[in-house]
Amino acid sequence: MRQIVLDTETTGLEVGRGNRVVEIGCIELVQRRPTGRSFHRYLNPQRAMEDGAREVTGLTEEFLADKPLFGQVADDFLDFIRGAELVIHNAAFDVGFLDAELARIGAGRLSDHAGVLDTLALAREQFPGQRNSLDALCKRLGVDNSHRELHGALLDAQLLADVYLAMTAGQGALELSSDVSPGNHAAPGAAGALPRPSLRVRCADGAELAAHAARLAAVEKASRGSCLWLKLDPPP
Numbered sequence: 695m696r697q698i699v700l701d702t703e704t705t706g707l708e709v710g711r712g713n714r715v716v717e718i719g720c721i722e723l724v725q726r727r728p729t730g731r732s733f734h735r736y737l738n739p740q741r742a743m744e745d746g747a748r749e750v751t752g753l754t755e756e757f758l759a760d761k762p763l764f765g766q767v768a769d770d771f772l773d774f775i776r777g778a779e780l781v782i783h784n785a786a787f788d789v790g791f792l793d794a795e796l797a798r799i800g801a802g803r804l805s806d807h808a809g810v811l812d813t814l815a816l817a818r819e820q821f822p823g824q825r826n827s828l829d830a831l832c833k834r835l836g837v838d839n840s841h842r843e844l845h846g847a848l849l850d851a852q853l854l855a856d857v858y859l860a861m862t863a864g865q866g867a868l869e870l871s872s873d874v875s876p877g878n879h880a881a882p883g884a885a886g887a888l889p890r891p892s893l894r895v896r897c898a899d900g901a902e903l904a905a906h907a908a909r910l911a912a913v914e915k916a917s918r919g920s921c922l923w924l925k926l927d928p929p930p
Contacts, residue, residue: 695725695779696724696778697723697811698721698774698778698808699722699852699858700718700781701719702791703747703846704739704747704791705741705744707787712741713747714737714764714791714795715764715792716743717734717735717848718735718767718771719732719733719847719850719852720733720734721855723781728855732848733770733771733774735771736753737758737763737764737767738758738760738763740763751844751845751846752844772801777807777808778808778809779810779811780811781858782812783814783854784814785811785815786812814826820861821834828853831857832857835856835860836860839853
């Protein structure tokens with residue numbers, strides 16, 4: 695199974711007021727393992743950053759002025775996510791902004807290219823009534839976010855990948871593993887079993903059999919002939 699952990703940064707909180715995406719960060723997982731592949735772009739939004747967004751991201755109009763437009767990176771972005779399941783925290787926010795960007799270039803909607811899993815909804819199911827921000831989940835699940843002084847799409851995607859794997863630990867225990875090295879990532883749906891060592895069979899020796907028989911005899915005596923083990927499997 696191929697998943698892309700995704701985060702965005704924007705010029706403001708409301709897409710309906712014309713705010714735009716300024717950063718996209720993605721981390722690839724295959725069979726729940728990081729492959730080392732990522733996608734990261736800063737974007738020129740062609741508008742000013744709102745004060746709140748500038749404070750939490752540290753991004754400025756001057757820094758973004760020479761960055762590409764979304765339309766210039768859209769093909770690379772869609773190629774990276776196509777056919778995967780996108781793992782996003784508070785997915786409605788990021789999906790809304792990306793849908794708006796895709797609509798501007800006539801590329802449909804995000805759901806036309808990939809599925810979406812919202813980790814905020816997942817966290818609310820596991821931890822009802824608790825704070826479920828990314829920082830709160832990092833603290834609860836033991837994910838180190840001490841280096842997160844500002845919001846950044848790639849850093850937040852990396853943290854979310856750790857949080858998601860911690861929240862869903864054990865779900866992949868019965869899945870087949872696959873080769874997910876950075877240069878040899880698996881295609882969606884690909885799986886290959888790891889080689890298993892041969893089982894070692896160890897039989898009881900004479901001393902162990904004698905000790906076992908003596909123990910059963912003692913149980914038989916103490917239970918006055920009611921040892922079920924001897925009744926089901928009497929000694930030769």
